[in-house]
Each structure stands twice: as C-alpha cells, then as structure tokens.
C-alpha cells in the first residue's frame with residue numbers, strides 16, 4: 001500500500017480479502033449538513049453499509065493525513081471543527097504540506113478511494129456545471145469521473161445545477177450515467193428530471209456487471225443515480241421557488257467558487273423549513289445502502 005496514505009486496518013483487510021468496501025465522503029459532513037445532522041447522517045451511512053454486508057470507509061484528510069476509514073472520533077472531530085478546508089482534487093497537496101484538516105469532495109474522495117483499492121463510493125449528489133454563465137463554474141467532480149475508475153452512487157447531480165449541461169459534459173467525458181430502477185435522471189431532492197440517463201439498471205448484480213464491463217474496456221468512473229426516497233422527496237415546483245430565492249441570497253452575499261454549494265444547501269434548508277435537509281439525509285443513507293449491495297455483488 002502507498003506510504004502516504006493511511007488506511008484503517010479494517011478497510012485494508014477487507015480490500016485484501018476482496019470483500020465489499022464502500023467509500024463515503026466528508027464534504028457533506030463538514031460543509032453540506034449542519035451539526036448534529038451531519039455526524040448522525042455519517043454514522044447512519046456507515047451502519048447502512050455494514051447492514052448490507054460491506055465495510056464502510058469514510059475518507060478525509062485529518063491534520064494533513066489522507067485517510068481511508070476514519071475512526072468514529074475522527075469523524076466527530078471533522079463534524080464539529082470550524083475551519084475545515086473543502087478539498088477537491090487540486091487542494092489535497094497543499095492540505096498535506098500545511099497539515100491542514102480537510103474534508104474531501106467527490107473528486108478528492110474518488111482519488112483517495114482508488115489509491116486504497118476501493119471501487120464503490122456513495123455520496124448525496126455530485127457537483128456539475130452551475131446555472132449562471134457568469135461566473136463560470138464547473139465542478140472538478142466531472143473530470144475526476146473521467147479519469148478515475150470508481151463507481152459513484154448518488155441521487156444524481158445537485159438540483160442547484162444546470163443539469164442538461166452537466167449531463168452533456170459527462171457524455172463528452174465518456175462517463176456512463178446509469179439510472180437505478182429509473183430511466184429519468186434523478187435531481188437530488190427532486191426525484192426526477194425530464195432528462196434521460198444513458199442506461200437503466202434494475203439490480204445490484206446488473207450494476208456490478210455493467211461497471212466491470214465498463215472498466216474492462218478501458219472506462220474510468222461511472223455514475224449510478226438513485227432517486228431520493230419518495231417519503232421525503234421535494235416536488236419540482238416547490239423546489240424551484242426556494243432555489244431562486246437561495247440564488248439571489250448567494251449573489252447578494254457574494255458567495256463564489258467552493259463556497260457556492262455549501263451556501264445554497266444551507267439557505268435551502270432554511271427556506272424549506274428543514275425539508276431539503278430531511279431529504280438530503282435520507283438520500284445519502286439510501287445511497288450508502290445501495291452502494292454496499294453493489295460492492296458485495298462486485299466481489300462475487
């Protein structure tokens with residue numbers, strides 16, 4: 001194993017024994033959800049992975065040490081600490097050199113998962129192309145999917161994004177977008193968009209076969225998109241009203257770059273009276289469970 005990477009004993013043993021392992025990201029803990037919902041969701045996700053027979057590997061850079069498989073106390077520290085960096089792929093080197101604590105976004109988590117031999121990863125929603133033409137803003141999650149062979153299980157792309165543009169970029173980059181039991185691309189808190197996925201897959205076994213075939217033929221990352229659980233999903237029209245208000249607030253506050261997504265998610269939580277927060281939590285845990293089922297299917 002790489003000497004620059006700390007991998008927990010449990011994760012290392014599971015990877016060596018070809019058991020199912022699921023990577024979980026930490027930006028949603030440090031920047032996506034408020035305390036204490038963040039630590040509760042992280043623990044529920046780990047429990048959901050275990051219940052499905054796989055090993056959870058939450059990933060972050062505590063005090064400058066890239067780590068796959070955080071301990072529970074590291075997880076809680078990350079959830080409580082102020083001033084945790086939000087690290088995408090490009091930010092990891094400086095965080096390590098300066099011994100800064102950093103949460104990893106989808107791009108950075110994919111890179112570290114791959115370095116540890118973990119093939120399946122669960123999150124809430126991936127980043128993508130933002131709606132405004134100016135300032136121009138496209139997430140590093142998309143290019144990482146193009147280069148790193150990890151399956152990202154999510155509820156689609158965040159509904160704060162320009163979804164048609166995001167899907168076109170993924171097509172250009174050769175990244176499959178599979179719908180789990182749906183032909184319509186899910187839109188995070190909103191169960192479905194009017195946009196098609198590249199293929200519909202209906203079982204963890206089919207997903208495992210498709211991902212194995214994709215990587216065998218030289219493909220890298222892939223997306224498995226599962227709609228938000230129906231009990232907590234938000235209707236599209238209601239969501240659009242909250243979003244335009246949150247976007248005006250973001251412009252007024254001058255939130256740009258890496259600050260945009262956390263700002264919008266927090267504002268949406270307030271505007272919706274906590275409904276987007278409930279949806280976000282539920283979809284993250286549901287994705288962790290599905291990712292574990294796929295990870296187990298990939299090992300047999």
Ligand code: PSU
Nearest residue numbers: 027028032105106124125127139258261
């Ligand atoms: N899923 C969630 N909440 C989040 C994220 C995902 O439910 O906060 C994070 C992921 O880490 C993703 C990031 O990579 O949002 C996107 O940030 P940006 O738009 O700055 O690329």
Ligand code: MN
Nearest residue numbers: 137138139257
């Ligand atoms: Mn961005």
